[in-house]
Amino acid sequence: MEPAGSDRSLEPMPGRSIRIARIAGIPVGVSPWWLVIVALITWSLGTSYFPEEIAGLTPAVGYLLGLTSALLLFASILAHEFGHAIVARRHGIEIEEIDLWLLGGVSKMRGEAQEPGSELRYALAGPLVTAAIAACFAVVAVLLPAGTPRVIVALVDYQLAVNVLIFAFNLIPAFPLDGGRVLRSVLWERWGDHDRATTAAARIGRGFGYLLIGLGVLEFAAGGAAGLWLSVIGVFVVVAAGAQAMSSKIEAALSGITAAQLMSAPAVSIDSSMSIGEAVAQYFLPYRYTAFPVVDGQGRAIGLLPLATAERLAGRHETSITVGAVAETDPTLLIHESDDVAALLGVSAFVRVGRAVVVDGQRVPVGLLSITDVQRALRASALAGDRDGADQSPPARPPASPRSEVRHLAPPRGR
Ligand SMILES: [Zn+2]
Numbered sequence: 001m002e003p004a005g006s007d008r009s010l011e012p013m014p015g016r017s018i019r020i021a022r023i024a025g026i027p028v029g030v031s032p033w034w035l036v037i038v039a040l041i042t043w044s045l046g047t048s049y050f051p052e053e054i055a056g057l058t059p060a061v062g063y064l065l066g067l068t069s070a071l072l073l074f075a076s077i078l079a080h081e082f083g084h085a086i087v088a089r090r091h092g093i094e095i096e097e098i099d100l101w102l103l104g105g106v107s108k109m110r111g112e113a114q115e116p117g118s119e120l121r122y123a124l125a126g127p128l129v130t131a132a133i134a135a136c137f138a139v140v141a142v143l144l145p146a147g148t149p150r151v152i153v154a155l156v157d158y159q160l161a162v163n164v165l166i167f168a169f170n171l172i173p174a175f176p177l178d179g180g181r182v183l184r185s186v187l188w189e190r191w192g193d194h195d196r197a198t199t200a201a202a203r204i205g206r207g208f209g210y211l212l213i214g215l216g217v218l219e220f221a222a223g224g225a226a227g228l229w230l231s232v233i234g235v236f237v238v239v240a241a242g243a244q245a246m247s248s249k250i251e252a253a254l255s256g257i258t259a260a261q262l263m264s265a266p267a268v269s270i271d272s273s274m275s276i277g278e279a280v281a282q283y284f285l286p287y288r289y290t291a292f293p294v295v296d297g298q299g300r301a302i303g304l305l306p307l308a309t310a311e312r313l314a315g316r317h318e319t320s321i322t323v324g325a326v327a328e329t330d331p332t333l334l335i336h337e338s339d340d341v342a343a344l345l346g347v348s349a350f351v352r353v354g355r356a357v358v359v360d361g362q363r364v365p366v367g368l369l370s371i372t373d374v375q376r377a378l379r380a381s382a383l384a385g386d387r388d389g390a391d392q393s394p395p396a397r398p399p400a401s402p403r404s405e406v407r408h409l410a411p412p413r414g415r
Pocket of ligand 1: 126127170178
């Protein structure tokens with residue numbers, strides 16, 4: 001049920017999740033898919049499990065018990081994710097948010113473990129929480145007195161069974177499941193090579209994914225509807241293992257490259273007190289860049305203004321709205337010039353806006369870095385790798401160009 005404990009490369013499905021809470025400083029979101037799952041669990045428990053366990057149950061009570069079970073399951077999975085998140089945070093990995101989606105939970109982490117011991121601990125933390133929950137339900141199941149109403153017994157039995165399943169399933173050594181992370185950390189420790197360990201763990205994960213698909217198809221052919229579910233999980237594992245291997249390759253190619261090396265400079269900044277109309281006339285039209293850093297009265301960066309925002313407001317209230325009021329001001333969009341570019345790929349605001357402002361020690365903008373800049377560096381790195389065989393060296397700094405194709409309005413010539 002809960003294949004994750006995973007990081008941002010498992011961005012599961014389109015459709016943004018809905019924030020429902022903030023626990024221990026970590027935002028908790030729910031994807032619309034999770035609501036579908038809650039409905040499915042409620043329906044299937046309400047129409048088969050509870051009526052079979054409890055004689056004479058009315059349908060309404062059956063559904064109510066189904067919903068209660070689904071919500072308790074939701075709490076168990078959330079606790080599992082917080083197990084991962086809190087231990088990861090203790091090892092210096094920032095948690096952006098925890099999401100519940102189609103197949104369970106996902107902890108979106110910024111960055112990766114720096115050493116195998118850290119990964120081993122945070123990978124095991126989730127299953128340990130689940131094991132503790134299962135143990136509690138097992139104790140309750142044993143201690144329930146003989147005359148306990150069937151309703152309570154059925155509820156406890158279901159939670160016990162489902163937590164045992166979550167525990168066992170997540171320890172399958174199929175990367176990116178928790179067991180796969182454990183496997184990777186062990187290989188990483190043994191080989192001293194993070195990338196090699198990731199590639200091997202991802203390959204084994206993909207193998208398990210295909211195995212699950214095969215088993216699911218066989219089960220379905222034999223008349224078991226649950227086989228379909230197994231196949232869906234198998235497909236997820238295959239896709240996610242591939243994505244994880246790819247993201248690890250990208251991080252390896254970009255590590256050691258700073259924002260200053262890839263940014264487009266110099267920065268032309270807009271004062272936040274300027275109106276949108278003035279900004280269009282004095283900046284967007286003459287410079288034809290697709291975004292500008294926005295600065296306060298002291299010239300310090302507070303965010304950036306994308307062309308799309310100016311276009312959206314053009315002609316409407318463009319004299320009454322200030323640049324500061326509509327700028328993208330997520331603090332993660334300001335990055336220091338010596339920051340590692342690889343870490344930026346995990347910043348969701350950067351992925352959403354497509355750009356970040358590069359600042360110096362005084363928070364004065366020195367350039368803009370776009371996703372296209374990063375992609376160009378990756379392609380250069382891949383080219384260098386093709387030419388030199390297994391060359392791991394970072395790409396050379398791209399030649400400084402006064403006419404960056406990234407930030408300009410006009411499409412680049414000849415493309
Ligand atoms: Zn987990």
